[in-house]
Amino acid sequence: MDKTMKEMRNGTGDSVMDVEGKSGFGGGVEDVYGEDSATEDQPVTPWTVSVASGYTLLRDPRHNKGLAFNGKERDAHYLRGLLPPSVLSQELQERKLMHNLRQYKVPLQRYMAMMDLQERNERLFYKLLIDNVEELLPVVYTPTVGEACQKYGSIFRHPQGLYISLKEKGKILEVLKNWPEKSIQVIVVTDGERILGLGDLGCQGMGIPVGKLSLYTALGGVRPSACLPITIDVGTNNEQLLKDEFYIGLRHKRATGQEYAELLDEFMSAVKQNYGEKVLIQFEDFANHNAFELLSRYRSSHLVFNDDIQGTASVVLSGIIAALKLVGGSLADHTFLFLGAGEAGTGIAELIALEMSKQTKAPLEQTRKKIWLVDSKGLIVSFRRELLQHFKKPWAHDHEPVKGLLDAVKAIKPTVLIGSSGVGKTFTKEVVQAMASFNEKPLILALSNPTSQSECTAEEAYAWSEGRAIFASGSPFDAVEYGGKVFVPGQANNAYIFPGLGLGLIISGAIRVHDDMLLAASEALAAQVTRENFDKGLIYPPFSNIRKISAHIAANVAAKAYDLGLASRLPRPKDLVKYAESCMYSPIYRSYR
Structure with missing residues (x-):
């Protein structure tokens, strides 16, 4: 779609220009309510965008192209002399950056280099991430993001997202209005209390919402300007951080109870008031007691999603459905044993039971009986029911008490073993061998993150099961050669x-x-x-x-x-796959005239 391009100087010294938007993705989302909710900032004829010129343009990550500005663009937008004379294509810039990234031996250095690129040239950052996703996913997300959060105070350079602390109580709506983007579609929010398997990292948990939202754009095509990372800072119980001179958050113990609930309630109301009914709020890395409570409280009034409970459950269920083609039988033919009965474990268990119920038409109470959970006190059984937290009670089945995981495996004889405890090295040689003794192809899912917390490694799972295990993990593992065959372990990554x-x-x-x-x-x-x-x-x-x-x-x-x-967007598109593709953000550079 060719456009007539105009340029004029405005009163602020900025350059107002039409932008050529040949991204290859047409269509887009039109909103009957007049909101700007296209996932890609789709080309409309004519469309004008006010973009800073000259030196300021080179400091604007959304529009900066670095050495990719051609001669005409450099003349038109006052860039002549501000850049070396060479003109590089986006592809050449990408090759150069990947070469540079591979020189770093320390993953955290790669992470910092990627964050610097995001602050400098947004489209090149996403082009790099999309084209090299398998190599860069572990850099911008697990496992490297865990280390980045631990050291966030030391490596903090440029604020990303919004920080809402107890100091902002009563003023959260005003704080949201400080964010420059007005059309937000996805918010990822954390309070930093349970970052991956690393525990309470307080305000430094911001690395998680930032990382998740970069994946919303790279993997899901949601435009970057529609994404908002938020950290809610109510303090931290991490003594090491409270004593750290570089810590960036509130220096006191975590607020709980009514004070915490009131802050979250004000936050949820302010988000809905400021961004409307259709903004997706994704809760991330909240501690168990708050995660379940917040999801339960707001799921009927807001568009909310908890990735640790629901996202993990969905990706694990998908792996199990796919694995049935290898192990045989239907979902209802299998018996499941979980190590870990927190938000991830119970969330996965509930979704498996729901799918089983959907397939067999059996009541949910009945399908839950195919699923057993082990927590720190042993197998969850009915005689423990009165002392259990509410989210564990549906899983308390009739059985004699069983203390450890190995005894539970021997007693229950599961076909599928799932680890979600956050405790590493718990799938021991004896446990895996027991699974392999009564299953031709035991399905073993070691889901805890980061890699150091994985219940077992891919190599251990294949070796201890004599190459018969079907294995997937939460963090990435390299391919393993065993018995002359190469096994490629799957990653049950929520990013799917x-x-x-x-x-x-x-x-x-x-x-x-x-x-x-x-x-x-x-x-x-x-x-x-x-x-x-x-x-x-x-x-x-x-x-x-x-x-x-x-x-x-x-x-x-x-x-x-x-x-x-x-759904509120009507009429329903005829081909939803094509429609979804047409709405995806493209990181290809625009041409400026």
Whole structure:
């Protein structure tokens, strides 16, 4: 779509110009309510954007192209002399940066280099991440982001996102208005109390929302300007941080009870007031007691999603559905044993039970009986019911008390073993060998992050099961050679699910998240696993196809939103996969004239 390009000087010394938007993605989302909710800032004819010129343009990450500005652009926008004479294509810039990144031997240095790039040249950052997703995902997210959060105070250079602390109580709406973007579609928020498997990192947990939202854009195509990372700082119980001179948060113990609840309530109300009904609020890395409470309290009044409870559940269920093609039988034919009964474990268990109930038409109470959980006190059984936290009670089945995991494996004889305890090295040689003794192909999922907290390594799972285990983990592991065969361990990474889920909610204008949408996301992901993947022992598709996968997940989720009457964007598009693809943000440089 060619456009007549105009340029004029305005009163502020800025350059007002039309921008050529040949991104290859047409269409987009039109909002009947007049909100700017296109996921990509789609080209409309004519469309004008006010962009700073000259030196200021080079300091604007959204519009800066560095040495990719051509001669005409340099003349038109007062850049002549501000750049060396060489003109580099985006592809050449990308090659140079990947070469530089690979020189760093320390993962945290790569992380910092990527964050610097994001602050300097937004489109090049996302082009790099999309084109090299398998190599860079562990850099911008797990496991490196965990170390980045631990050292966030020391490496802090440039504020990203919004920090809302107890000092802002009563003024949260004003704080939200300080954020320069007015059309927000996705918020990822943490209070930093349970960052990955690393515990309470307080205000330094901001690395998680920043990392998650970069994946919303790279993997799900949600435009960067529509994403808002937020950290709610109510203090920290981490003594080491409280004594750290470089700590960036409030220096007191965590607020709890009414004070905490009131702050969160004000936050949720302010978000809805400022950004409307359809903004997705993703809770991230809250401690168990708050995670369940917040999801339960707001799921009927807001568009909310907890990635630790629901995202993890959806991605694990997808892996199990795919693995059935390798191990045989239906979901209801299998018995599940979990190590860990926190938000991840119980969330996964509930979604498996829901899918089983959907497939067999059996009541949920009955399908839950195929699933057993072990916590720090042993197997969760009915005689413990009175002392259990509310989210564990549905899993207290009739059985004699069993203390450790190995005894539980021997007593229950599960076909699927799932670790979500956050405690490393708990799937011992004896545990894996016991699983292999009564299963031809034991399914072993070691989900705890980061890598140091994984219940066992891929190498251990394959060796101890004599190459028969079907293995996936939360953190990435390299391929393993055993018995002359190469096994490629799958990664049950939430990044498979939440970007596509978020895109599906946005393109349908959903106003609530329903459990059936999570099931739809799981089924869409499982359907993307090919015979070639199965032959390598993989139960997840490669991340190199993640944008295509996200479009299919988004289409499935959007279809479910329309079916349930929860979609507000009408009429329903005829081809939801194509529509999802057409709405995705493209990081290709625009041409300026």
